[in-house]
Amino acid sequence: MTTRYHYDEQLEDLHLKILKLGSMVEEAIDKSIRSLVEHDKALAEEVIDNDDVIDSFTLEIDDECVRIIATQQPLARDLRIIVAGLKLATDLERIADHAVDIAKITERIADEVYIKPLIDIPRMAEMVKEMVKGALDAYVTTDSTRAIEITKLDDEVDGIYKQMFRELLTYMMEDQKNIHQATQFLFVGKSLERIADHATNICEWVIYIDKGIHEDLNK
């Protein structure tokens, strides 16, 4: 009983850490997009500098998972929770890497006048942030119904990305001076699309915990 109690405490602590990493990552997405929209190089630098903190915190979570396995030797569903924790920590870290990529694009083009007002990019960013947040909520409550719901947003994100791609292409064709900046916005769109894929991966891990099976929702 004491061991079980101790295990529950450790698990609670792990969940809190994962949620904390999640909110750090959401903040990174948010700031990187704001830095781009507002031509704010100082904010972009903040995102880039903070990535080391996110990396260390991810490793702390990895170490905690390893420690729980080593000391508690969890089985079945308990073990799946920890394995999913190991996997999704990596997804969160990669999401932060994409935010850094976006911040680097801000640094590259913030001094220029933009070829168009940024509408789709902030809209996509809001959606992917919602996906990340929802996926983590589904993880800590092991709610696979919610997990499946969230993955449906992925199609919407893909839809906006495709529309954005076509629009940027027309800007490039219109004036060759638009080309460099438009390719940068394309990469921002690609990063946001990847973030949505990572959120979908997290949802798949939720289903794995709940049902012990793997479902590929990233189609």
Add this chain to the structure above:
Amino acid sequence: MTTRYHYDEQLEDLHLKILKLGSMVEEAIDKSIRSLVEHDKALAEEVIDNDDVIDSFTLEIDDECVRIIATQQPLARDLRIIVAGLKLATDLERIADHAVDIAKITERIADEVYIKPLIDIPRMAEMVKEMVKGALDAYVTTDSTRAIEITKLDDEVDGIYKQMFRELLTYMMEDQKNIHQATQFLFVGKSLERIADHATNICEWVIYIDKGIHEDLNK
């Protein structure tokens, strides 16, 4: 003694499976690039169709890692080997996803005459394949010296990518008819660059097994 012997056998089996997944993934990279260079849509389709096989095999490796943890309850270095296995299986699967992205680009543009001969892309592909192969060899032999060596190739890959980016931009500026295809080649370059990052991640896991510490080599 019997348990230890059994553990060694399971570990050997896990290593073989990871190497097999590695060669499936290398083949996917190889075929996707060949499909692009040779305008071969049938080959591209093969890569896309085979991705399900790679996904299932990755999950089989995940399950095997979980089984080893549950039945052998490994500790310290032994546990780190299994945790690294879980992590790098995901890296391999993501590499295969990038090969699929490249194959989809082949499907999109194979019927067109290319705006330029593809030289840098196959060269980058050779390098990233070498990185993936080397990283997995370093994993099964836990050779962190070799792991560090391999990550140095990442800078070369980044260098080719930057050069390629600049060159494609000039093609786009020269003639607006080049724009769509050039953006597709840019995405191929980006995918190859990401594959190199995943190979670097694998190298970091080798160092983690060997030294019990995390080093960020992806800078």
